[in-house]
Amino acid sequence: xxxxxxxxxxxxxxxxxxxxxxxxxxxxxxxxxxxxxxxxxxxxxxxxxxxxxxxxxxxxxxxxxxxxxxxxxxxxxxxxxxxxxxxxxxxxxxxxxxxxxxxxxxxxxxxxxxxxxxxxxxxxxxxxxxxxxxxxxxxxxxxxxxxxxxx
Numbered sequence: 489x490x491x492x493x494x495x496x497x498x499x500x501x502x503x504x505x506x507x508x509x510x511x512x513x514x515x516x517x518x519x520x521x522x523x524x525x526x527x528x529x530x531x532x533x534x535x536x537x538x539x540x541x542x543x544x545x546x547x548x549x550x551x552x553x554x555x556x557x558x559x560x561x562x563x564x565x566x567x568x569x570x571x572x573x574x575x576x577x578x579x580x581x582x583x584x585x586x587x588x589x590x591x592x593x594x595x596x597x598x599x600x601x602x603x604x605x606x607x608x609x610x611x612x613x614x615x616x617x618x619x620x621x622x623x624x625x626x627x628x629x630x631x632x633x634x635x636x637x638x639x
Contacts, residue, residue: 568605
């Protein structure tokens with residue numbers, strides 16, 4: 489997972505400082521700096537917000553697509569929608585919660601909590617799922633309705 493360099497590239501091309509990004513996320517500049525350096529994991533919530541702030545898709549940040557922004561986006565983060573989409577994907581792939589948990593090196597209860605909308609999918613798990621199954625991170629988080637799959 490190497491989104492830090494991409495974040496820096498996008499930020500500098502938009503002539504924004506780390507301080508400006510941090511302010512828009514309501515976090516300290518040092519915290520944002522750690523995300524950009526990938527010394528800390530960027531939470532999915534901030535990943536969603538960064539897409540809005542930088543006017544790019546999460547898929548673009550993850551370097552899954554060259555398409556910077558999708559036309560139709562949902563503006564409200566919805567853990568329930570994200571959970572439903574994860575469950576649908578898991579069933580489409582004929583994976584049990586336990587099998588998906590094993591792939592992600594986590595527990596079945598974590599997957600169950602994601603699918604019930606208790607928590608937003610953690611960034612490392614989101615990245616792994618999207619990369620392995622060529623699904624859009626923006627779609628899985630509920631930010632867009634299409635495209636579902638990436639090439």
